[in-house]
Amino acid sequence: MGAKSGREFLQRLDSTTREVWYGGEKITGDVSNHPAFKGVARSIAALYDMQLKPGLRDVMTYESPTTHEPVGTSFMQPRTKEDLAKRTAMMTAWANYSGGMMGRTADYLNSSIMAMAAAKEFFGKGETDFASNISRYYEYVRENDLILTHTLINPQANRSVGPSKQADPFIAARVADKTSEGVVMRGARMLATLPIADEILVFPSTLIRSGQDDAPYSIAFAIPVSAKGLKFVCRESFAAESAYDHPLASRFDEQDAVVVFDDVLVPWDRVFVLEDPDRANRVNDATGSVVFMAHQATVREAAKAEFMAGLMTMVAETIGADAFPQVQERIANVLLTAETMKAFIRSSEAGAKVSQWGVMTPDYVPLNSAKNLWPRLAPELAAVMKQTGASGLMAIPPEGVLGSEVRKDFDRYYQSKTADAEERVRLFKMAWDAVGSSFGGRQDLYERFFFGDPVRMASAYYAWYDKEPYRQRVKDLLHWRE
Numbered sequence: 001m002g003a004k005s006g007r008e009f010l011q012r013l014d015s016t017t018r019e020v021w022y023g024g025e026k027i028t029g030d031v032s033n034h035p036a037f038k039g040v041a042r043s044i045a046a047l048y049d050m051q052l053k054p055g056l057r058d059v060m061t062y063e064s065p066t067t068h069e070p071v072g073t074s075f076m077q078p079r080t081k082e083d084l085a086k087r088t089a090m091m092t093a094w095a096n097y098s099g100g101m102m103g104r105t106a107d108y109l110n111s112s113i114m115a116m117a118a119a120k121e122f123f124g125k126g127e128t129d130f131a132s133n134i135s136r137y138y139e140y141v142r143e144n145d146l147i148l149t150h151t152l153i154n155p156q157a158n159r160s161v162g163p164s165k166q167a168d169p170f171i172a173a174r175v176a177d178k179t180s181e182g183v184v185m186r187g188a189r190m191l192a193t194l195p196i197a198d199e200i201l202v203f204p205s206t207l208i209r210s211g212q213d214d215a216p217y218s219i220a221f222a223i224p225v226s227a228k229g230l231k232f233v234c235r236e237s238f239a240a241e242s243a244y245d246h247p248l249a250s251r252f253d254e255q256d257a258v259v260v261f262d263d264v265l266v267p268w269d270r271v272f273v274l275e276d277p278d279r280a281n282r283v284n285d286a287t288g289s290v291v292f293m294a295h296q297a298t299v300r301e302a303a304k305a306e307f308m309a310g311l312m313t314m315v316a317e318t319i320g321a322d323a324f325p326q327v328q329e330r331i332a333n334v335l336l337t338a339e340t341m342k343a344f345i346r347s348s349e350a351g352a353k354v355s356q357w358g359v360m361t362p363d364y365v366p367l368n369s370a371k372n373l374w375p376r377l378a379p380e381l382a383a384v385m386k387q388t389g390a391s392g393l394m395a396i397p398p399e400g401v402l403g404s405e406v407r408k409d410f411d412r413y414y415q416s417k418t419a420d421a422e423e424r425v426r427l428f429k430m431a432w433d434a435v436g437s438s439f440g441g442r443q444d445l446y447e448r449f450f451f452g453d454p455v456r457m458a459s460a461y462y463a464w465y466d467k468e469p470y471r472q473r474v475k476d477l478l479h480w481r482e
């Protein structure tokens with residue numbers, strides 16, 4: 001029990017039966033050695049190992065309230081601002097490992113179930129004791145140090161109507177039956193990043209609201225990825241063999257999958273919300289889950305902005321482009337982005353308050369602002385990288401050139417102001433992988449959408465933001481008389 005090692009994670013990964021479809025190939029075992037998953041599996045293992053490293057252990061773990069063993073800090077229900085700061089330090093350590101390129105490190109969803117379990121009364125009692133279910137589930141995940149994926153969105157069949165009005169009412173996953181053992185789910189959800197997780201959470205969207213017609217779709221539950229009838233249909237892998245050619249894709253391609261529920265039985269003790277649109281609409285906000293997910297996401301985004309600033313600074317310096325004011329200005333903008341994200345984190349922690357559930361909860365105003373600003377700023381980071389590297393981002397011949405007869409030409413014509421040819425190309429390959437390769441393109445899409453559609457998020461932000469104090473100031477000046 002307690003915080004696990006990377007080796008234990010890899011053993012668990014390979015011994016879990018799951019139905020992962022990669023094109024026509026059904027991957028059922030030895031997942032950790034499959035070309036699509038090898039790199040990311042080792043990266044996740046390295047994150048697990050960080051928890052047990054002597055110098056990091058105090059930050060990465062805390063004492064389990066039930067077993068008194070060390071367990072991952074992202075499971076900690078913070079009671080004080082010091083607890084919150086420890087959570088941030090832990091999440092920063094994991095985010096820095098991949099330069100913010102991994103969105104589904106375990107802390108993202110650990111934070112969500114941590115908050116939900118603290119707010120267990122919200123789930124209430126219905127056909128089953130939902131409150132006890134979420135609480136027990138959180139403890140189970142914490143004590144076994146599992147890694148979760150999640151899926152919140154219905155398939156993109158016809159977005160102009162809700163799930164109940166689609167051509168086929170079973171396109172979106174919904175309750176098909178209820179038995180003495182549990183709820184039977186049929187249909188699909190889109191999308192789940194990291195199909196090599198241990199368990200999948202199927203929860204309501206943080207953004208899209210359901211009406212009464214959507215009751216069969218208004219459900220929250222968790223099941224192991226080995227559940228019978230559960231299928232993950234993967235996209236093409238962006239993982240690459242060569243760490244020289246694809247320094248990021250070879251290690252951090254988390255993979256994304258559509259999730260199919262072929263009459264999957266969800267045992268009663270794994271159901272948290274059932275056919276309850278009202279509760280489903282409120283679950284993320286009322287429990288504080290969305291705040292803690294946003295906290296983790298902002299920490300990762302700050303780490304990514306810092307990494308990207310470092311990468312483009314090195315690209316510019318390598319070719320002497322750092323001497324030009326427009327290059328300096330663009331990179332300065334990226335540094336401003338990094339500082340803005342860090343300021344949001346600090347501000348959210350400074351304004352943290354104990355919630356009705358007894359949890360020290362960061363101020364959501366800065367975090368919701370970060371959530372809305374990041375999808376607008378992140379594409380700019382990629383643009384600056386391209387503007388800085390220019391054609392150098394295409395002067396990146398595959399690794400084979402190093403042992404070829406054009407090596408002499410390579411050494412001569414690819415050298416740069418501060419680096420020899422091999423080192424310069426290595427750096428530019430990383431820059432391209434971050435913003436332009438298939439992996440880089442997916443990064444761009446991820447940052448634009450992972451927390452929801454930015455257009456609807458902005459409308460929700462507008463409606464939610466307390467604008468009255470600002471209105472009042474205008475009113476005061478409007479009617480000002482000397």
Ligand SMILES: Cc1cc2nc3c(=O)[nH]c(=O)nc-3n(C[C@H](O)[C@H](O)[C@H](O)COP(=O)(O)OP(=O)(O)OC[C@H]3O[C@@H](n4cnc5c(N)ncnc54)[C@H](O)[C@@H]3O)c2cc1C
Binds near residue numbers: 156191192194256454
């Ligand atoms: C790389 C990647 C990884 C992801 N990983 C996960 C994951 O692990 N788990 C998970 O749950 N989700 C994941 N997502 C999905 C993410 O939650 C969604 O992308 C996001 O919620 C937006 O939904 P959508 O993609 O279905 O876009 P859609 O809702 O289909 O939107 C498509 C377009 O139509 C517009 N639009 C649609 N409906 C409306 C409307 N009612 N009003 C106004 N405009 C509208 C949108 O603005 C957008 O331009 C991932 C997404 C990406 C890109």
